[in-house]
Amino acid sequence: MQSKIAKIVKDNRESLIALRRDLHRHAEPAWVEFRTASILARKLDDLGFELKLGREVVNEEARMGLPSTETLEKEYARAKEQGADPEYLPYFEGGFTGLTATLDTGKPGPVIGLRFDIDSNDLTEPAGEGHIPTQQGFASINEGAMHACGHDAHAAIGIGVATVLSSLKEQLTGKIKFIFQPAEEGVRGAKSMVAAGVTDDLDLLLALHIGFGVNELGVFACGGEQFLATTKYDVTFKGVPAHAGSTPDEGKNALLAAALAVTGLYGIARHKDGSSRINVGVLKAGSGRNIIPDLAEMKIEIRGETTEINDYMVQKALSILEGAARMQEVEYETEEVGGAPAAVSSPDLAAALEKIANDHPGVRRFMTASPFSGSEDVTYMMQAMDKRSKPSAYLVAGTPVKSGHHKRDFDFDEEVIPLAADVISAAVFQLANNYK
Ligand SMILES: [Zn+2]
Numbered sequence: 505m506q507s508k509i510a511k512i513v514k515d516n517r518e519s520l521i522a523l524r525r526d527l528h529r530h531a532e533p534a535w536v537e538f539r540t541a542s543i544l545a546r547k548l549d550d551l552g553f554e555l556k557l558g559r560e561v562v563n564e565e566a567r568m569g570l571p572s573t574e575t576l577e578k579e580y581a582r583a584k585e586q587g588a589d590p591e592y593l594p595y596f597e598g599g600f601t602g603l604t605a606t607l608d609t610g611k612p613g614p615v616i617g618l619r620f621d622i623d624s625n626d627l628t629e630p631a632g633e634g635h636i637p638t639q640q641g642f643a644s645i646n647e648g649a650m651h652a653c654g655h656d657a658h659a660a661i662g663i664g665v666a667t668v669l670s671s672l673k674e675q676l677t678g679k680i681k682f683i684f685q686p687a688e689e690g691v692r693g694a695k696s697m698v699a700a701g702v703t704d705d706l707d708l709l710l711a712l713h714i715g716f717g718v719n720e721l722g723v724f725a726c727g728g729e730q731f732l733a734t735t736k737y738d739v740t741f742k743g744v745p746a747h748a749g750s751t752p753d754e755g756k757n758a759l760l761a762a763a764l765a766v767t768g769l770y771g772i773a774r775h776k777d778g779s780s781r782i783n784v785g786v787l788k789a790g791s792g793r794n795i796i797p798d799l800a801e802m803k804i805e806i807r808g809e810t811t812e813i814n815d816y817m818v819q820k821a822l823s824i825l826e827g828a829a830r831m832q833e834v835e836y837e838t839e840e841v842g843g844a845p846a847a848v849s850s851p852d853l854a855a856a857l858e859k860i861a862n863d864h865p866g867v868r869r870f871m872t873a874s875p876f877s878g879s880e881d882v883t884y885m886m887q888a889m890d891k892r893s894k895p896s897a898y899l900v901a902g903t904p905v906k907s908g909h910h911k912r913d914f915d916f917d918e919e920v921i922p923l924a925a926d927v928i929s930a931a932v933f934q935l936a937n938n939y940k
Contacts (some may be wrong), residue, residue: 505675505933506865512668513926520925521918523547524660525642526763530586530738531624531649531656534687535570537598538583540659541623544684545592547663551670553605553682557595562602562686569692569736569881570599576937582646590871596657601686602697606679606717607669607782614939616757616932619882620662621688625652630912637915652914654903655688656715657921659726661712661901664925669932678936681706683885689733690879691844703888708853708935712928714920716908717875721917724861724927725900726874727854729847732781732807733814734879736842739765739825741757745791745798755796756834759789762800767827769804772820778809780817807879811845847883849874850895860934866923872901901927 523543532540544557571579571854577600584593595603600637601622628644629635629650637643644650659720662682669680683702685835701707718725741762775934776782784804790797808814822838854872861870882898888898903920907913 505929506509507925509668509929512671513664513922513929515790516664516667517922520660520664520921524918525662526920527656527659528637528651528733529642529645531644531646531651532579532583533649534574534689534692535567535622536579536583537601537603537622537675537686538580538593538596539586539588539597541601541603542583542589542592542684543686544622544659544663546589548605548666548682551666552691553607553666553670555801556604557592558600558602561697561700561702562600562803563696566696566699567599567692568695568843569687569690589852602693603684604717605666607673608679609673609676611677613936615679615681615705617672617681617683617703617706617709617929618662618665618686618932618935619683619709619711619885620658621655621685623655623689623693624649624686625631625689625910627652627912634912635915644908650912652911653689653909654916657683657714657916659739660710660921661924661928663703664921665928665932668925668929676933676936677940680932680936688881689889690736690842691879692842694844694881696886698884698888703885705808706889707894707939709885709889710928711793711885711896711898711929712901712924713827713876713880714901714903715905716900718871718900719904720868720902721904721923722866723871723902724867725871725902726857727849727850727851728873729898731848731883732809732848732875732877732879733811733846734805734807734842734844735814735818735840736805738841739804740837741794741829741834742802742836743832746796748794748796748936752796756798757832758800759797759837761828761832761834762787764801764891765802765825767820768828770914772817772824775813775816778813780809780813781807782817782821809846814846844879844881844883845887847886847890849897853895853897856935857899857931860931861927864927864930866926875899876896899928
């Protein structure tokens with residue numbers, strides 16, 4: 505089986521890299537992955553998968569941090585212009601840019617979920633020397649959108665695995681469900697797919713990321729992830745404007761309320777049970793030198809080592825925001841624009857992956873303690889699996905990366921695409937055919 509998989513991957517190596525480069529060139533950030541989703545749908549349909557698109561797999565109310573209607577419309581038109589597949593594009597209109605694709609072998613066996621995220625970052629790709637995408641002509645043509653985390657590779661790896669599994673379907677059992685998730689950046693998309701029931705029928709779930717501290721090709725890691733639970737808020741303070749010279753007593757100062765909130769937020773007493781973070785990343789306030797500021801807008805995020813520690817920080821933060829608003833007698837609003845719980849790979853599934861990886865000729869080393877740290881909204885899916893007592897695992901496929909994730913000169917070794925497609929395909933065969 506291993507050699508059959510390797511041959512199919514080898515035959516498709518160039519087209520997978522070409523797909524990655526095409527997606528990279530047409531990078532699309534959270535909720536506007538219109539072109540990306542339509543192209544993936546076309547490929548998966550051609551491979552004989554059963555598709556569920558857009559609203560069928562993305563719950564409208566559970567979407568977080570959605571762009572404005574105006575942005576959604578503009579980006580939809582842009583995607584159309586940039587060669588989105590016309591048959592599938594309409595399913596994703598309005599920011600429903602997720603899809604699932606299921607391969608039913610017709611034979612009894614487990615339902616295995618494979619999750620790949622597909623969105624880009626809100627960055628503009630650099631035009632300078634020494635950046636391979638620019639040098640080789642596949643740098644993003646979309647201003648303010650760049651794949652700087654490798655989700656373009658994830659999408660290509662997903663199509664690679666889909667190509668292998670559909671070719672070798674006769675030798676496979678059960679069902680394989682590919683989940684292509686929008687809006688991972690800002691941890692905004694997974695929740696809506698869980699709410700739409702995407703994970704309800706899965707017996708096990710596997711997710712993937714390239715790089716992230718595993719900087720060597722052929723090295724894979726799973727287990728002991730340090731996913732931080734997180735919550736993101738947009739906060740608005742609304743006061744009353746007044747002339748700062750003649751009638752300052754008539755004003756209600758939104759800027760001052762925000763400033764009090766900032767110092768309060770950073771001063772939250774930390775929980776004894778583990779680490780936490782808080783950041784006020786954006787604060788914009790006021791309109792003119794001689795006007796009592798009537799509006800202040802903040803973007804904040806909170807993280808915790810566990811969901812409980814994150815929740816503790818959230819409760820403290822919300823009471824500080826309320827208190828700061830009261831001190832200046834202004835109104836305030838909070839909008840939750842992103843969030844994810846903490847989670848960890850199931851030990852038994854991580855151990856099974858370790859064995860599979862160590863038997864694979866392309867794997868040089870397997871790390872049982874993943875160096876991943878940060879937040880990842882796949883934890884919503886992992887938590888949903890956990891609630892049903894079903895295992896899930898987060899696999900990191902190593903690659904050298906130039907600069908770090910989310911940086912403008914981020915790049916990686918494209919050989920991770922065929923290699924990860926090969927290893928994941930092998931893993932699916934082992935997991936499906938040995939399922940008890
Ligand atoms: Zn990422």
